[in-house]
Amino acid sequence: MNASSQLPASGYCRNGIVGVYWLFSTAMEPVIVVHGGAWAIPDSLTEASIAGVKAAAQKGLSVLKSGLSALDAVEVAVRSLEDDPAFDAGYGAVLNMDGEVELDAIIMDGKTLAAGAVSSVRNITHPVTLARAVMEKTDHIMLTDRGASRFADTVGITPVPINTLVTENERREWEHYKKYAVGVKELFNSQWGHDTVGAVALDCYGNLACATSTGGIQNKMVGRVGDTPIIGSGGYADNQNGAVSCTGHGESIMKVTLARLILFHMEQGNVSREATDASLAYMGERVQGGxxxxxxxPSGDWAARFTTKRMPWAVARGESLFYGLNPGDMFEEQLPK
Incomplete structure (x- = not known):
C-alpha cells in the first residue's frame, strides 16, 4: 500500500550566487517529499490536490538545488501549500465552531534539533514562516493565538484581516455542516473533513528538516490544537535518524506521538516504509485513529504511507518527480529542464 523508495544517495550542491555546481564525494542528492493531507478526499478535489503537491515539491527541490538548506526547502514547499485553497492550511483552511480560521504549524531542523511552532493563529498567511521565526528569534518553541500575532508584528510578518483567509467554499461547507450533528472524528472520515499539509527534505549537506501546517478539523472547538505543532507528534527531524511529517486525526496522533514512534521503529533497524506502516497500524489498533x-x-530513502482513503503526495529528486493519491499509486514524470 502507498509508496516508498530506496534509491542511492549521490549528488551535488550548486552555489546560487555564481551558478557553479560543486561536486563533493560526500555530497547528498537533494530530496524533498510533500503531502497534502490524509483523509477521504472527494473526486472533485483530486486533480487540484495532485497539482498542488507536485508544484510544492518542485519549488522545494529548486531551493535545494540552489544550495540552500533543507529547512529553507520545507518552508518554501509548505508556504506553497498554505497558499493553495485545495488544502487545509493558510488560505482555504477549515473553520471552527465560530466560523473562524485557526492555524497551527511546526518546523524543525534535524541538524540542531531546533524547532518552532505556532498554534491557534487567525490572521497569519504563512504560519510555517512564523513558526520558523519563533525557532530562530526567540528562546521558546511555541507561541499561540494573540501572543503569536503580537510576535509576528515584531519580526515584520504582517497580519491580515481575519476573514482574508476564509474562502467562499469553506464558508459554504461550514454553513452546510451546521445542519448535521456529527462529531469531529466522524467529520474527519467524511468528505467534509480536510487535513494537514507537510514536507520533509534532505539537502546536499546531509541535513534533514520537516515542516507541517494545518487548519485542523472542521467545526473544531475554538482554541482546539491538534498534533501539528507538537514536537514528536505532527513532525520531527533528526539528522541521526530521519525526518517525518504526519497527517490525520490529531488527537489520535498525539496519543501515540506518531512522528517520534516512526523514528523509534527506524532506530530499531526498520526501513522507512516498514516503520511507518507499523506505527500507523499501532495507532489504528490502539486508539482507532487514521x-x-x-x-x-539520512541516506535519502523515503516513504509516503497512509491508512485513510487517500493522501496526495509528491517526491522530487534529480530530474524526476514521483507522485500519488490512492493506495498503491506510484507515478513518475520528468521535471522540466
Missing part, C-alpha cells in the same frame, strides 16, 4: 506520514532518511 492518518498518514511522509518520511525521509
Amino acid at each position: 492518518g498518514g506520514a511522509i518520511v525521509i532518511t
Whole structure:
C-alpha cells in the first residue's frame, strides 16, 4: 500500500550566487517529499490536490538545488501549500465552531534539533514562516493565538484581516455542516473533513528538516490544537535518524506521538516504509485513529504511507518527480529542464 523508495544517495550542491555546481564525494542528492493531507478526499478535489503537491515539491527541490538548506526547502514547499485553497492550511483552511480560521504549524531542523511552532493563529498567511521565526528569534518553541500575532508584528510578518483567509467554499461547507450533528472524528472520515499539509527534505549537506501546517478539523472547538505543532507528534527531524511529517486525526496522533514512534521503529533497524506502516497500524489498533506520514532518511530513502482513503503526495529528486493519491499509486514524470 502507498509508496516508498530506496534509491542511492549521490549528488551535488550548486552555489546560487555564481551558478557553479560543486561536486563533493560526500555530497547528498537533494530530496524533498510533500503531502497534502490524509483523509477521504472527494473526486472533485483530486486533480487540484495532485497539482498542488507536485508544484510544492518542485519549488522545494529548486531551493535545494540552489544550495540552500533543507529547512529553507520545507518552508518554501509548505508556504506553497498554505497558499493553495485545495488544502487545509493558510488560505482555504477549515473553520471552527465560530466560523473562524485557526492555524497551527511546526518546523524543525534535524541538524540542531531546533524547532518552532505556532498554534491557534487567525490572521497569519504563512504560519510555517512564523513558526520558523519563533525557532530562530526567540528562546521558546511555541507561541499561540494573540501572543503569536503580537510576535509576528515584531519580526515584520504582517497580519491580515481575519476573514482574508476564509474562502467562499469553506464558508459554504461550514454553513452546510451546521445542519448535521456529527462529531469531529466522524467529520474527519467524511468528505467534509480536510487535513494537514507537510514536507520533509534532505539537502546536499546531509541535513534533514520537516515542516507541517494545518487548519485542523472542521467545526473544531475554538482554541482546539491538534498534533501539528507538537514536537514528536505532527513532525520531527533528526539528522541521526530521519525526518517525518504526519497527517490525520490529531488527537489520535498525539496519543501515540506518531512522528517520534516512526523514528523509534527506524532506530530499531526498520526501513522507512516498514516503520511507518507499523506505527500507523499501532495507532489504528490502539486508539482507532487514521492518518498518514511522509518520511525521509539520512541516506535519502523515503516513504509516503497512509491508512485513510487517500493522501496526495509528491517526491522530487534529480530530474524526476514521483507522485500519488490512492493506495498503491506510484507515478513518475520528468521535471522540466
